[in-house]
Amino acid sequence: MIKTVQSALAAAALAVGLATPTLAADDTAMTREIAPGVYSYTSGGHYHSMFVVTDEGVAAFETVNSKHASGMLDAIRTVTDQQVTYALHTHNHWDHASGGGVMQEAGAETVMHRFAAEWLAANPGRDTATPDIVWEGARRDIALGDVTIEAHYLGLNHGLGMTVFVIPERRVAYIADLVTPNRVMFSIVPDFNIKEWERSLGDILDLDFDVAVCSHNHLPADEAMNGCTKTHVSEERAFIRDLRNAIFAEFEKGTPPSDIPTTVALPQYAHWDRYDDWLSLNAQRVLLDIWMGPYPWVPGQ
Numbered sequence: 330m331i332k333t334v335q336s337a338l339a340a341a342a343l344a345v346g347l348a349t350p351t352l353a354a355d356d357t358a359m360t361r362e363i364a365p366g367v368y369s370y371t372s373g374g375h376y377h378s379m380f381v382v383t384d385e386g387v388a389a390f391e392t393v394n395s396k397h398a399s400g401m402l403d404a405i406r407t408v409t410d411q412q413v414t415y416a417l418h419t420h421n422h423w424d425h426a427s428g429g430g431v432m433q434e435a436g437a438e439t440v441m442h443r444f445a446a447e448w449l450a451a452n453p454g455r456d457t458a459t460p461d462i463v464w465e466g467a468r469r470d471i472a473l474g475d476v477t478i479e480a481h482y483l484g485l486n487h488g489l490g491m492t493v494f495v496i497p498e499r500r501v502a503y504i505a506d507l508v509t510p511n512r513v514m515f516s517i518v519p520d521f522n523i524k525e526w527e528r529s530l531g532d533i534l535d536l537d538f539d540v541a542v543c544s545h546n547h548l549p550a551d552e553a554m555n556g557c558t559k560t561h562v563s564e565e566r567a568f569i570r571d572l573r574n575a576i577f578a579e580f581e582k583g584t585p586p587s588d589i590p591t592t593v594a595l596p597q598y599a600h601w602d603r604y605d606d607w608l609s610l611n612a613q614r615v616l617l618d619i620w621m622g623p624y625p626w627v628p629g630q
């Protein structure tokens with residue numbers, strides 16, 4: 330299906346003379362320049378990474394896994410001969426933080442927040458690697474060529490050590506898991522502290538960027554390659570609030586709590602991906618949060 334869509338898009342783009350995404354050897358992979366020297370990369374549509382090219386090296390954001398990281402290296406080599414200097418991880422989850430070894434073998438140093446690194450040391454995945462640079466606190470700036478890579482730890486929200494990266498000189502950011510355009514919340518909303526997630530979305534709106542690569546993006550495949558914007562950050566926050574308000578409205582109507590997940594409706598989001606099968610899971614999770622208090626929570630974050 331994805332292949333068909335991409336082939337059709339490529340054919341349509343060629344037919345009207347538009348720039349078409351670069352198709353790598355794996356023809357489900359796509360790369361697109363979204364700002365000067367800044368590229369979005371996907372190995373097959375489910376995970377989006379980003380790389381930034383400077384005169385003194387390349388910074389790659391989110392290795393995902395070894396196959397994805399290898400594909401991103403191929404994509405980097407189609408646009409520059411520069412060495413990959415840094416590979417930056419956003420958070421601890423295996424499905425994002427794997428594949429660092431591929432970048433280390435290519436000569437890059439991998440970078441991760443201490444909270445994520447400690448979790449991965451205690452819970453190594455089959456494809457995870459020990460990071461070369463572990464940082465802590467709320468902010469670390471890394472200089473590379475003419476740019477500054479700002480690493481922002483916004484506090485607890487999803488997973489551990491979740492970092493949002495901003496490159497102010499190019500007006501871009503990289504955001505994992507906290508913002509997913511055109512899709513309801515992820516399944517049972519695992520490992521999200523919803524209250525802190527909402528706060529963090531507000532913090533992201535205050536960061537200095539115009540366009541970001543969101544690790545998951547459910548806009549049409551071609552559009553998703555252009556990344557996400559602060560509009561999508563606002564929409565994510567609005568969805569959380571609208572779902573909670575809809576649950577409270579069911580309380581007001583006297584709907585039994587056990588019936589609320591399958592009763593609640595948000596027709597204004599019916600066009601979003603996974604609305605039909607995940608809205609009830611999202612509602613169940615928010616309901617539990619209202620019932621039990623925010624979780625997960627750990628001291629000292």
Ligand SMILES: [Zn+2]
Nearest residue numbers: 422487488506
């Ligand atoms: Zn995650």
